Amino acid sequence: MRDSVPRAVIWPPLEFRDPARLELALTHASFDGRRNNERYELLGDAALSLAVAQELLARLPDASEGELSRRRAWVVSQPVLAAAAVELDLAARARIGAGVDRAHLPARMLASLYEAVLGAIQEDRGHEAVAAFVRATLRGPLETACAERFELDPKQELQEWAQARSLGLPRYVLLAEDGSPHTRSFQVAVEVAGARHPAAWGRTRKEAERFAAREALLRVAATPATDGDAVR
Known part of the structure; x- marks a missing residue:
């Protein structure tokens, strides 16, 4: 959302009865240590889980509990919620401390803003409004989660991770080709914000790119959080 949007409106046509x-x-x-969004974040987390579960149950009547849980876990994951927060431009509207870089908020903080907004909607307009907001702002992830064969593409996952941190799009670099024309293999590495991650081989270039993305995801998952990522 942009600054020109009335403060009581978070997503047209949703307008808060109580803008506060x-x-x-x-x-x-980081802006106010006593009166802040942490309580709404707690409420929003619960409301989000319920709304997504209801949506998946309605769309996937034959799915098992385990399958539904796996799909729901992805929809409510930090990278997905952070991407939704970016689409809503919540960082531009958030009240944050002077020491926090608004242009590069960590995914954890972006996701918490999204959940806090859901908590406020729950209190202001009720669960039906929460469900409508979730369907509208998480439309793409819900469609992905409801696909007949739900298998998250590591390239998509890496892209969401990078975009949530304002790192730009990953860049895939072909390093080598080997083998005869009928049995060729390809070596690809992926770069994110100029940093190159371990390379991977694949039977096709696309397969090598997927394997390289998975290597990058494993590496960033094992990397300790920076001071910026530690902000909640």
Whole structure:
């Protein structure tokens, strides 16, 4: 959302009956250590889980509990919620401390803003409004999660991870080709924000790119959080 949008509106046509609830949902603890969005974040987390579960149950009537849980876990994951927060431009509207870089908020903080907004919607308009907001702002992830063969592409996952951190799009570099024309293999590495991750081989270039993306995801998952990532 842009600054020209009325403060009581978070996503047309959703307008808060009490604009103070939205303001509180967008107030990070770094701005106000006492009156901030942490309570709304707790409520929003629960409301989100329920809304996504209801949506998956309606769309996938034959799916098992385990299958539904796996798909729901991805929809409510930090990278997905952070990407939704970016689409809503929540960082531009959030009240955050002077020491936090608004242009490069960590995924954890972006996701918490999204959940806090859901908590405020729950309190202001009720669960039906939450469900409508989730369907609209997580439309793409819900469609992906409801696909007949749900298998998250590591390239998509890496792209969401990078975009949530304002690192730009990953760049795939072909390093080598080997073998005869009928049994060729390809070596590819992926670069994110100029940093190259371990290369991977594949039977096709696309397969090598997927394997390289998976290597990058494993590497970033094993990397300790930076000071910026530690902000909640």
